[in-house]
Amino acid sequence: MSLASSTPSSASLLRLPSDAALRRRHANPKKGPAFVRCKSTSTDKPKTRTLVDNASNLLTNLLSGGSLGSMPIAEGAVSDLFDRPLFFSLYDWFLEHGSVYKLAFGPKAFVVVSDPIVARHILRENAFSYDKGVLADILEPIMGKGLIPADLETWKERRRVIAPGFHSLYLEAMVKIFTDCSERSISKLEQLLEREGSHGGNAVDLDLEAEFSSLALDIIGLGVFNYDFGSVTKESPVIKAVYGTLFEAEHRSTFYIPYWKLPFVKWIVPRQRKFQNDLKVINDCLDGLIRNAKESRQETDVEKLQERDYANLKDASLLRFLVDMRGADVDGSQLRDDLMTMLIAGHETTAAVLTWAVFLLAQNPSKMRKAQSEIATVLGQGRPTFELIKKLVYIRLIVVEALRLYPQPPLLIRRTLKSDILPGGYKGHKDGYAIPKGTDVFISVYNLHRSPYFWDSPNEFEPERFLVEKKNEEVEGWGGFDPSRSPGALYPNEIVSDFAFLPFGGGPRKCVGDQFALMESTIALAMLLQKFDVELKGSPESVELVTGATIHTKNGLWCKLRKR
Incomplete structure (x- = not known):
């Protein structure tokens, strides 16, 4: 994120x-x-x-x-x-x-x-x-x-409110969401392979970048504002609007003349009209979620919020934390801006780091085997937990090395x-x-x-x-x-590298969701490699790169998946 x-x-x-x-x-x-x-x-x-x-x-x-x-x-x-x-x-x-x-x-x-x-x-x-x-x-x-x-000034105020939400018990509770969403993706891939097997094949070709994008969207929805996009298995107007907004954010980050600021452009230019419509669909959805959260508000101090039994909480989302925090009353517009920012930033980063991690591993079979060996030793056929993530040392290193080579x-x-x-x-x-x-x-x-x-x-x-x-x-x-x-840190950061490694920035305005994104990527990658062998469908040279807010592919990361 x-x-x-x-x-x-x-x-x-x-x-x-x-x-x-x-x-x-x-x-x-x-x-x-x-x-x-x-x-x-x-x-x-x-x-x-x-x-x-x-x-x-x-x-x-x-x-x-x-x-x-x-x-x-x-x-x-x-x-x-x-x-x-x-x-x-x-x-x-x-x-x-x-x-x-x-x-x-x-x-x-x-x-x-x-x-x-x-x-x-x-x-x-x-x-x-x-x-x-x-x-x-x-x-x-x-x-x-x-x-x-x-x-x-706005950043200082919002940072004080949002940063405490990413506390250790919340992150531990998120592991279950990361795992549940990853299992949903794995199940979809297994069904595709079974269907291919019924036709005499033992592998399936698919765009893993697209799969990672859907997975990341589902995780952000559930973890940040308790909304299940279900984008791995379905499509809805909200999902279409989210991707439309993501594409527009990408467009604006790659266009040097901010023509969208000109008067009447948002009504005259078709893509800007579509963007306004997409934004309204998402904002209406977020406004509804914020309204529901406020109606069931249980106001309390930050310390007590951080001590909740998140493992058994029905709604462990960040939105619930922000709404329930005493002294942090804020209008729906600001909350919506916060959620929109995390939706776009969190979705983009995770999908990209998983894409490039697989791209790099597919070109290094020995490292792929080493990763799968660690997964077999640590997880077997079981599910990742917060404690087991600590033992997935090599998988965590793969994630940060992918971020080093392809920073987002x-x-x-x-x-x-x-x-x-x-x-x-x-x-x-x-x-x-x-x-x-x-x-x-x-x-x-x-x-x-x-x-x-x-x-x-x-x-x-x-x-x-x-x-x-x-x-x-x-x-x-x-x-x-x-x-x-940086003793106790699960992942290398700007401190251990003295600012030579900045995957999430550094200093006061460093990304507040770095651990969320890293743990999410670790679990998703581990669960993919636990179940499948992956190879590129074409040559590495056939993968074309395009950048905007993140570094991603032009036409997807097409891979062959085989059940292990």
Whole structure:
């Protein structure tokens, strides 16, 4: 459930080769050992700039060229926006210009950060000097004053109310919902296989990304607002409206001109008319759920709410917690914004991490077998429980490694509320970089997670890497990777990596639902591999990648499933 951010990026496509075919060696003796670099993100020859590209760069230099002082400048190619997702270009420019650089695109300049020291400064040490900027502009019509687009004061108030809801007893109770919903998905797949077997087949072809999407929607519905979408087995107007809204959120995050803000557009443009209708269907549904919850309200203190017998509670949803919390009275509109935010953010992240985890495992049979061996030892043919999740060490590592290689979202977006001085970062300017008020900043999580300066073999799928302490004393100001730094944590986080690993952001505005999303993904993946062998239907190169709020596929993740 990523409530950290979303990202505007190109809606264009990129053919995603397999983990082996994807890369070529890029040796740079001045910057440490040889670095495995994504072939599809760069070429040996510089990209030919178009007339529009050159005009864009000239305009940027005229309007904002001197505003960021001595910071390295990467001149952007507008045509890149139509060739491939933006974050791939940001990665190339990171290798060329360093961990902090100014990106020149048309009349606007952005600061791109690919360094944990600088990310820590922005997200934790100086967090309240930044807001969500352009991200809030994009998402406010959809999420209102929900946690992601909320202004600083609204966010502080809502965070104080919502964060306590994700307490340990609630998460333990959610394990049953995660398991029940996963069993429903497994049962559907088993029925498809039985049907195929009656026709002489022993495998079934299906789009696992679509299955994960339905599963994630059902879990969010039950866990957050006690509503069973039942999307694994049926379709309803509410489900259609949810997906319509998700697609519109994706559209807005990939479209650089906010045409939907123009007068009368929501009535003139067909897709915007549909979006308004979809939004009304969902809001009516949420309003009804909020109204029912308020009618059965049992007001009490936070401490008593957190001590409820959640395992035997008929309605253990987060909505029930928020409505029953004493002193947290809030109008239905704000609650609806909160629920809408968690619906969209939580659904997207989980479906994506499961998709890429399977994609990576399918290309690494030995790791698939290791995962299934752990599942057989820990679960046998039984159901996961909260205690058993703690023993699924390798499955948990697979989930976080999938998030490292395919972060959701690949960019975090901030805007300065006042002037600031960013640290120089690794090999950056020793005096740092002064940035004025109103500067838009992209923290490239993708670059951080695949940085050759902070990770060994950064493009390799190696779940075991999170078990090993890593010190890098030549990087002044970075604490290295130390699993013991966050004792008791089930999953690696920004603390153990000192902000080199940011799957859910970091600092005060970190996602409040990170443990919910990670546990949900762990259970769903374990239960799939417990019952089925999975292989890609086509080659890894046939899987096309597209990005918006998350990194996902263009046409689904088509796999062959066989009963184990």
